[in-house]
Amino acid sequence: MDEPIETHSTSARTTECSPIVLREKDRVRLVFLPTLIENPDNPRSSVKGSFVYQRKGKNDEWMPLSTESLAALKKGEGYRLDLHSAELAALGDGLRSLYLLVREQGLPRGHQVFVRLEKSLARFLALGEREIR
Numbered sequence: 001m002d003e004p005i006e007t008h009s010t011s012a013r014t015t016e017c018s019p020i021v022l023r024e025k026d027r028v029r030l031v032f033l034p035t036l037i038e039n040p041d042n043p044r045s046s047v048k049g050s051f052v053y054q055r056k057g058k059n060d061e062w063m064p065l066s067t068e069s070l071a072a073l074k075k076g077e078g079y080r081l082d083l084h085s086a087e088l089a090a091l092g093d094g095l096r097s098l099y100l101l102v103r104e105q106g107l108p109r110g111h112q113v114f115v116r117l118e119k120s121l122a123r124f125l126a127l128g129e130r131e132i133r
Helices: 085-105 119-126
Strands: 005-009 014-017 020-024 028-037 047-055 111-114
Touching (some): 005 085, 020 085, 028 085, 047 085
Antiparallel strands (some): 005 014, 005 111, 020 028, 028 047
16 A cells, blocks of 8 residues: 555645655655645646755654755756656656546645555445445
8 A cells, every 4th residue: 555645735726745755764865845736727737846855863853944945056056866766766656646636636625644545445435334234
C-alpha cells in the first residue's frame, strides 16, 4: 500500500500536501514539497512544488526551514541538484498519486488524509449492508 497523502487547504485555490521524501539519512534529507492548485486554464497542471535539501544535528528533529530561492542567484552563478534514479522514481510515483487524487477527488478542502486501498478491499467497503449479508 502507498504512503498516505495528508492535505491541508491554504486558500480557496491551493492545498499543501505531505512531503515526497526522495532521500533521507540520519542527518540529511531531500524532499519535494507539493502544493495542489486549482488551474482553470490547464486542469491537468494541478501540482506545483519546491525541492528542499536539509541537514540536521544527530539528535534534532526535521524542522521547516527558511530556505534560499534560486531567484537569489546572481549573474554567472548556477545551482546543480542531482537526483539518483531511485529518487526520480519516488518523485514520479508521488506525483502520479497526487495527479490521480486531484483527477478523482478534485482539490481537497480542509484537512484530509487519503489512503490508497487494494481494489478488492475498496469494492468490499463500497458494498451496502444488503450485499454484505
